[in-house]
Amino acid sequence: MSLRGLEGDRRRQRREIGWRLLFTSAAGGTILVSAAIVVSLAGEAWTFLANVDLSALWDIGWFPRRGMYDIKTLVVGTLLVAGIAMIIAAPLGLGAAVYLSEYADRRLRKTLKPILEILAGIPSVVLGYFALTFITPDLLKPIFGNEVAAFNMLAAGIGVGILTIPLVASISEDALRAVPTSLREASFGLGASKLTTTVRVVIPAAVSGIVASLIVGLSRAIGETMVVAIAAGATGGSLFSWNVLQPGQTMTAAMAALAIGSDRVRGDDYAFQSLFFLGLLLFVATLTLNVISERLVRRFRQRY
Amino acid sequence: MVTRSPASDARLGAEAVRRALTAKRADTRGLVFRLALLTCLLVSLLVLVVLLADTVLGSLSVWRTRGLADFVRSPLSADPAVAGIWQAFYGSAILMAFVVALAVPLGVATAIYLEEYASDSRLAQVINANIRNLAGVPSIVYGLLGLALFVKALGSVTGPEVFGRSLISGGLTLAPLALPVIVIAAAEALRAVPDSIREAAVGVGATPWQTIRHHVLPVAAPGILTGIILSVGRAFGEAAPLLLVGGITTFFQQAAGSGFLEVLQGRFSALPVLVFSWSRLPQEEFRALTAALIVVMLVLLLAINGTAIYLRQRYEKEL
Numbered sequence: 001m002s003l004r005g006l007e008g009d010r011r012r013q014r015r016e017i018g019w020r021l022l023f024t025s026a027a028g029g030t031i032l033v034s035a036a037i038v039v040s041l042a043g044e045a046w047t048f049l050a051n052v053d054l055s056a057l058w059d060i061g062w063f064p065r066r067g068m069y070d071i072k073t074l075v076v077g078t079l080l081v082a083g084i085a086m087i088i089a090a091p092l093g094l095g096a097a098v099y100l101s102e103y104a105d106r107r108l109r110k111t112l113k114p115i116l117e118i119l120a121g122i123p124s125v126v127l128g129y130f131a132l133t134f135i136t137p138d139l140l141k142p143i144f145g146n147e148v149a150a151f152n153m154l155a156a157g158i159g160v161g162i163l164t165i166p167l168v169a170s171i172s173e174d175a176l177r178a179v180p181t182s183l184r185e186a187s188f189g190l191g192a193s194k195l196t197t198t199v200r201v202v203i204p205a206a207v208s209g210i211v212a213s214l215i216v217g218l219s220r221a222i223g224e225t226m227v228v229a230i231a232a233g234a235t236g237g238s239l240f241s242w243n244v245l246q247p248g249q250t251m252t253a254a255m256a257a258l259a260i261g262s263d264r265v266r267g268d269d270y271a272f273q274s275l276f277f278l279g280l281l282l283f284v285a286t287l288t289l290n291v292i293s294e295r296l297v298r299r300f301r302q303r304y
Numbered sequence: 305m306v307t308r309s310p311a312s313d314a315r316l317g318a319e320a321v322r323r324a325l326t327a328k329r330a331d332t333r334g335l336v337f338r339l340a341l342l343t344c345l346l347v348s349l350l351v352l353v354v355l356l357a358d359t360v361l362g363s364l365s366v367w368r369t370r371g372l373a374d375f376v377r378s379p380l381s382a383d384p385a386v387a388g389i390w391q392a393f394y395g396s397a398i399l400m401a402f403v404v405a406l407a408v409p410l411g412v413a414t415a416i417y418l419e420e421y422a423s424d425s426r427l428a429q430v431i432n433a434n435i436r437n438l439a440g441v442p443s444i445v446y447g448l449l450g451l452a453l454f455v456k457a458l459g460s461v462t463g464p465e466v467f468g469r470s471l472i473s474g475g476l477t478l479a480p481l482a483l484p485v486i487v488i489a490a491a492e493a494l495r496a497v498p499d500s501i502r503e504a505a506v507g508v509g510a511t512p513w514q515t516i517r518h519h520v521l522p523v524a525a526p527g528i529l530t531g532i533i534l535s536v537g538r539a540f541g542e543a544a545p546l547l548l549v550g551g552i553t554t555f556f557q558q559a560a561g562s563g564f565l566e567v568l569q570g571r572f573s574a575l576p577v578l579v580f581s582w583s584r585l586p587q588e589e590f591r592a593l594t595a596a597l598i599v600v601m602l603v604l605l606l607a608i609n610g611t612a613i614y615l616r617q618r619y620e621k622e623l
Contacts, residue, residue: 095344123541223442
C-alpha cells in the first residue's frame with residue numbers, strides 16, 4: 001500500500017479541504033473586522049481634516065456643532081480623568097496583586113480573588129451611576145464642600161479607577177507569580193526578610209509585567225466612556241478647564257454626548273465627521289499603549 | 305546550685321543561640337507592609353459592598369410600591385410613576401441573541417483554525433496579533449464602526465424607517481465587540497485539551513476534522529461554553545457602542561402588532577443604555593428606578609456568570 005492509499009477516498013479528502021477552508025476563512029474574517037474599523041475611521045476622519053479649518057482645532061472649547069473643535073479640551077480632560085484613575089488603580093491594584101501572589105496562602109487566595117473578579121464584571125454604567133450618586137455627594141462633598149460640582153471629573157476618575165483595579169491586579173499578579181520560587185528561596189537563604197525579598201527581589205524581577213499592567217490599565221482608562229459620560233457631565237464640560245472638581249469632557253464622553261445630542265447626527269456641519277476624528281485618535285492611542293505592553297509582557301515570559 | 309563544667313557551658317551557649325534564632329522578633333516594618341497590601345485588597349471589597357448596598361437600598365422603594373413584575377413589564381415612560389424597562393429588557397435579550405448567533409460561530413471557528421489547523425503559520429500569527437489588538441480597542445470605537453457601516457452605509461437595509469438606527473444595527477455592532485473575547489477564551493479551552501487525545505485519534509486513522517469533531521471539541525466544550533457565556537455577559541453591560549448606533553435614551557413606542565422583522569428594523573433600547581439616560585434625569589424619583597434597574601441588571605449578570613462558574617467547576621472536576 002502506497003502513502004497515497006492511506007489518505008482515503010476522494011470524497012473524504014474533499015470534505016477535509018472544505019472544513020479547513022471554512023475555518024481558514026472564518027479566521028480571515030476577523031481581519032476584516034480590523035480592516036473595517038480602520039477604513040471607516042480613517043475615511044471620515046480624512047473628510048473632517050480636509051474640510052475643517054485647522055485653526056478650529058485650537059479654540060476655547062469643544063463645540064462641534066458651532067465649528068469649534070478644540071482638541072486640547074478633550075485631551076486634557078482625558079489625561080486628567082485617566083491620571084486620577086491611575087492614582088487610584090495603580091497602588092490598589094498592585095497592592096492587591098502583591099498580597100495575593102506573595103502573602104496569601106491558597107485558601108485565602110481562593111476567597112479573596114473572586115472579589116476582584118466580581119469587580120471586573122460590573123458594567124461601567126453601574127460605576128457611572130455610583131460615581132454620580134455616591135462618590136460625589138457622599139465622598140467628595142464632605143471633603144471639598146461646595147467647590148464640587150454635581151458632575152465632576154474627580155468622581156469620574158475615581159469611578160474609572162475602580163474599574164481599572166481588577167485589570168492592573170490580574171496582569172501584575174500573573175507577572176509576580178511567573179517569578180521563579182528559586183529567586184525567593186535564594187533571597188531567604190541569604191537571610192533576607194519577607195519584606196526585603198518581596199520589595200528587592202520579586203518586584204524588580206517582575207517589573208516589566210507590572211509596567212505592562214499599568215499601561216494596559218491606562219489604555220483601558222482612556223477608552224472608558226460611560227463613567228465619564230454619566231458622572232462628569234457629557235454636555236456641561238465642553239469649555240477648556242483644568243479644574244477636576246468641575247464638569248469635564250474626555251474624548252470618549254464627547255463622542256457619546258455628540259451621538260445622543262441630536263437625532264440629526266448627519267448635519268451640514270462636520271460634527272458627524274469629528275466623531276471619527278476623535279475615534280481615530282483614540283484608536284491610535286490605545287493601540288500604541290497595547291502594543292508597548294504586549295512587548296513588555298512577552299519579555300517577562302521569555303526570561304523565565 | 306549550678307556546677308559549671310565545659311559541657312554545661314556548651315549547653316547554655318547552644319540554648320542562647322537557639323533562642324536568638326527562634327524567639328519572636330518584632331518585624332514591625334514587615335507587618336506594616338503586609339497590612340498595607342491587605343488594605344489594598346480590602347478597599348476593593350469595601351467598594352464592592354458599598355456599591356451593592358447603596359444600589360439595593362436605593363431600589364427598595366420600587367420593589368415595595370411597584371413589584372418586580374410590574375417594573376419589568378411596564379413600557380418606558382417619562383413619568384416615573386409608571387415607567388418600566390420592558391423595551392430595554394427585550395432589546396437587550398435580542399442583542400444578546402445577535403451576539404450568540406454571529407460572534408460565537410465565527411469566534412469558535414477562528415479559535416479552531418488557530419489552535420488545530422495552523423498553530424505556527426504566518427497567517428495564524430497575523431490573526432493572533434489582530435485578535436489581541438481587537439480585544440484592546442475601546443468599545444466606543446466599535447460603535448463608530450457600526451455608525452459608519454450599519455447605520456450610514458447600510459441604513460436602508462438595517463432600518464429603512466429609522467435611518468438605520470435599529471435593533472439590527474445594534475446587534476451587528478455588539479457582535480464584533482464580543483468576537484475577540486470569544487476567540488481568546490475558546491483558543492484557551494482548546495489548548496487545554498491534552499495532545500494525547502489528538503494523537504490517539506490520528507493514530508486510529510481519523511482525519512483532522514474527525515479528530516476535532518469527535519475528540520477535541522467534546523473535551524473542550526465546557527471550557528468554550530464558559531468563555532462564550534462570560535463574553536456574552538460583558539457584551540450585555542456595554543452601553544457606549546449602542547449610544548452611537550442610536551440606542552434610545554428616552555422613551556419610544558413600538559408599533560403595536562408589528563411583525564418580528566419590523567421590530568428588528570425598528571428603534572431600540574437596552575438595559576445599560578437606560579441606566580445611562582435615567583441616571584442623568586433630574587427627577588428624584590428616577591434615582592430609585594435607576595437603582596432598581598441596576599439591581600435587575602446585576603441579577604441577570606449574576607445568573608449569566610454563575611452559570612459559567614458552575615460549568616467551569618464541573619469541568620475542572622472531570623479532568
